[in-house]
Amino acid sequence: MKRLDVTPAAAEVIERLKKEHGELVFNQSGGCCDGTAPMCYEKGDFYVPSRNVKLGEICGCEFFIDKDQFEYFKHSFITIDVREEKAAFGNSFSLEIDLGYQFITKSRIFTDEEYKQLLEEEK
Template structure:
């Protein structure tokens, strides 16, 4: 997963209040289809969750079923106007995180193995 400058800026803003955070995208209904930002010590990673990597030192996880659907896609963490998910730390900031995606090229897929 990669992030836009806007996403990196919102991450930095949130970390001023909550230095240790994680992202998780569950793929469920409602807020579950958006990347959610939580205090790291308040969210339990599941056995089926897949770590996509880190953005500015913040780990990013996705549910196993979401990973299977998106594994051929470069996920891009972005920010748009609006309210974040009820339990996400972007809530109340009038901006929210959003996952965008683009399909990997054949060369990128080969490099991923």
């Protein structure tokens, strides 16, 4: 059991970005300038704050989230998807914007059985 996954469409965009930029890292933004969205950076271009926790990996890329946000999402399965977002061109630091896309977060609550299994596996 894992905490997050990625849609095929988002995986395709991630693979395109990896070919162009090399290793990537994701951070679930907590708001402010970039809103609450998954942000994609070249691995060496993003400093992971000490208050962030690793939620998992998508397409071989580490995915981090702020500890406070994790408290909100800890009972949720997160799916990273992508949508065409031509209007956002240049409006974000996230790499996919230059391709005309924006990563988005979808979530659902784990079932009791899933959450129990997840906690057992994380021990």
